[in-house]
Amino acid sequence: MTGSASTDASNGPRIAVLSEVVRNQIAAGEVIERPASVLRELLDNAVDAGSSRITVDLEEGGMRLVRVSDDGIGMGPADLELAFQAHATSKLRTPEDLDHIASLGFRGEALASMASVARCRILSRPRGSEMGAEITEEGGRRGAVTPAGAPEGTVVEVRDLFYNTPARRRFLKREQTELARCMDIVQRVALAHPADESGAGGIGFTVNHGGRRAFDVEPGMDLAARVRRTFGGELADTLEPVEGDNGSARIFGFVAPPRFARRDTRRQMWFLNGRPLKDKVLTRVLKDAYRGVLVHGLQPVAFLHLWLDPETVDVNVHPAKTEVRLRDERSLFGFLVHTIRESVMRTDMATPGESMLDSLRRREGRGEQRETLPDPGPMRGQSAIQSAWIPRGGAPSAPWGSAPTPPVAEDGGDGFVVQDIAPSGGAAPAGSGAASPGEEAGWHEVDDLRGPYLQVAKTYLVRALPDGFEIIDQHALHERLTFEELRREVGEGKVEIQRLLTPELVELGRADLALVAEHSEALRRIGIEVEPFGETTAAVHGIPARIKRPDPEAIVRDVVAVIARTGKAPDAEDVLEEVLHRASCRSSIMAGDRLDQSSIRALLERARAAGTDQTCPHARPTRVKFTLADLEKAFHRT
Ligand code: ADP
Ligand code: MG
Numbered sequence: 001m002t003g004s005a006s007t008d009a010s011n012g013p014r015i016a017v018l019s020e021v022v023r024n025q026i027a028a029g030e031v032i033e034r035p036a037s038v039l040r041e042l043l044d045n046a047v048d049a050g051s052s053r054i055t056v057d058l059e060e061g062g063m064r065l066v067r068v069s070d071d072g073i074g075m076g077p078a079d080l081e082l083a084f085q086a087h088a089t090s091k092l093r094t095p096e097d098l099d100h101i102a103s104l105g106f107r108g109e110a111l112a113s114m115a116s117v118a119r120c121r122i123l124s125r126p127r128g129s130e131m132g133a134e135i136t137e138e139g140g141r142r143g144a145v146t147p148a149g150a151p152e153g154t155v156v157e158v159r160d161l162f163y164n165t166p167a168r169r170r171f172l173k174r175e176q177t178e179l180a181r182c183m184d185i186v187q188r189v190a191l192a193h194p195a196d197e198s199g200a201g202g203i204g205f206t207v208n209h210g211g212r213r214a215f216d217v218e219p220g221m222d223l224a225a226r227v228r229r230t231f232g233g234e235l236a237d238t239l240e241p242v243e244g245d246n247g248s249a250r251i252f253g254f255v256a257p258p259r260f261a262r263r264d265t266r267r268q269m270w271f272l273n274g275r276p277l278k279d280k281v282l283t284r285v286l287k288d289a290y291r292g293v294l295v296h297g298l299q300p301v302a303f304l305h306l307w308l309d310p311e312t313v314d315v316n317v318h319p320a321k322t323e324v325r326l327r328d329e330r331s332l333f334g335f336l337v338h339t340i341r342e343s344v345m346r347t348d349m350a351t352p353g354e355s356m357l358d359s360l361r362r363r364e365g366r367g368e369q370r371e372t373l374p375d376p377g378p379m380r381g382q383s384a385i386q387s388a389w390i391p392r393g394g395a396p397s398a399p400w401g402s403a404p405t406p407p408v409a410e411d412g413g414d415g416f417v418v419q420d421i422a423p424s425g426g427a428a429p430a431g432s433g434a435a436s437p438g439e440e441a442g443w444h445e446v447d448d449l450r451g452p453y454l455q456v457a458k459t460y461l462v463r464a465l466p467d468g469f470e471i472i473d474q475h476a477l478h479e480r481l482t483f484e485e486l487r488r489e490v491g492e493g494k495v496e497i498q499r500l501l502t503p504e505l506v507e508l509g510r511a512d513l514a515l516v517a518e519h520s521e522a523l524r525r526i527g528i529e530v531e532p533f534g535e536t537t538a539a540v541h542g543i544p545a546r547i548k549r550p551d552p553e554a555i556v557r558d559v560v561a562v563i564a565r566t567g568k569a570p571d572a573e574d575v576l577e578e579v580l581h582r583a584s585c586r587s588s589i590m591a592g593d594r595l596d597q598s599s600i601r602a603l604l605e606r607a608r609a610a611g612t613d614q615t616c617p618h619a620r621p622t623r624v625k626f627t628l629a630d631l632e633k634a635f636h637r638t
Helices: 018-029 035-048 077-083 093-098 108-115 175-192 221-230 280-289 329-346 354-364 437-446 475-492 510-516 520-525 550-568 573-587 597-610 628-634
Strands: 053-059 066-071 119-125 130-139 146-148 153-159 203-211 213-217 241-247 249-255 266-274 276-277 303-306 384-386 418-420 454-456 459-467 468-473 499-506 529-532 537-544 623-627
Touching: 018 108, 035 053, 035 066, 035 153, 035 175, 053 175, 053 354, 077 119, 077 130, 077 475, 108 119, 146 241, 175 203, 175 213, 175 221, 175 266, 175 276, 203 537, 213 221, 221 303, 241 329, 249 329, 280 303, 280 329, 303 329, 459 510, 468 628, 475 573, 475 597, 499 529, 499 550, 510 529, 510 537, 510 550, 520 529, 537 550, 550 573, 623 628
Parallel strands: 053 203, 266 303
Antiparallel strands: 053 066, 066 153, 119 130, 119 153, 130 146, 203 213, 241 249, 249 303, 266 276, 384 418, 454 459, 459 468, 468 623, 499 537, 529 537
């Protein structure tokens, strides 16, 4: 039984202290995974150095070269001497310093790690100094510091990442993938350092890949301008600001309407004290803030800066520094959800028809060949607010400009309606149809919800608007209203209960019955009166009066299922939401119900009173709006 490790025991100890380069390579394993992690560390250093302009040059997705040049404080020869040394840092001196770290780096590990797995060079000239200097390190071989011409600031080059560790190099992906990760990092850092309202304090970023400009933001750009530059106007135009301060935490930023939500969290950006971070708690904050308006499984889009006293944050958790640990999580959580939710509810939740028309056009392959039509005169002026419905046969029922009003079809919506609903307030929106928010608010106030409405397939309601038309899904809208009204009643503690003449008996089994018994008080608060009736059966005596097509058994089963799954009380907020969703869905007008003109109008009046009426509680749209601009595009009038 001779282990190979002990064969040469006589020659000396088996244990040896690792060489510095091996130690650094091990550390690099934690910090440096790919070009994007190199970039992140270099950007952190440039930011910590107080730079106002930072330039990034990449070759081959950063695998060949990552170079970061800054105009920060720079390093003198003595600093350069130590820069590649492990645990050499200017940002931390004493153990107490760990409690109030304000800089991005502090471990003094990054440069040493990089130098162990790549060919590195630093060129630097301290601000106000006459001369610059440089130092190189390659695979643990450190060169001497030599004088060199350099602009004020620092240039750090990291070439041929993992050239000496082929096993790790193999984990790198295609150039485009690595580049995308690098871009993600720069964009996050760029969004982390916007200018303030006065245009001061921002950092400018420029990225070149293979010598070509890939991205840039000016130092003077604020957060909104940076989001626009990074993600485009379509998103930027819809963002709703978020602002709040509770004395110990401050939040500022933007949230996007729920329809921008996506499967990944890449457009969910949190910044804590100026540092981009991903954090499970903050992801949950957003989920809660969008509760009820987001399709399940999608992640909202938001850009949020959070400022906390550094003493309440522990950044020392993970070497990659994307995670932090927050103290006093609970009260912070409530404050954040509340503040963000207010803004989410202000976002424009209308579902634009425009995108559908766009995809229609793309499918038809006409995207490029726009015909130039003569100025569509009538569409531009007052008569632009007239809409013509064309019977299925195809021929227009009336020439443009005149507005006879045939009776509304009584056959469930196969007829046609021509109407003129110039708002009584007078002002017609601009012919472009893209009414400014102010104008929209204007006509909304004078909109008397006057019909006629067209019901299509007993499911969709069509209504002309001064600046276009909207299609409403009657079931989705009604569901949303029942839900909102129920939620309000529960919130105010006065749910009206509708008592059943004879209690409905529901066979539940012992375990579920025990849940019902345990939570009967909380169930009553949400309008459900239910009590055990025998060993395995529950008797339902009352349900919320709002629920129009009561199916007490289904409601109780739903509730029990949710309580059992979540282990929470029925009036816990998320349980309540789910229960109310289901209840309102069950009780709603169904697709397929015939609605007459006055009940449609009543429905829309309730919707207006409720406010939140653009999506059903499952976040499917309740309304899709087509503007005149959309129509003009669809008919090639632009
Ligand atoms: P850390 O950032 O954790 O201190 P690094 O290895 O990233 O560790 O950097 C080591 C030190 O080198 C820093 O503390 C800083 O003093 C100096 N340094 C690195 N990059 C720059 C830069 N771009 N400008 C000025 N000093 C820098
Ligand atoms: Mg650093």
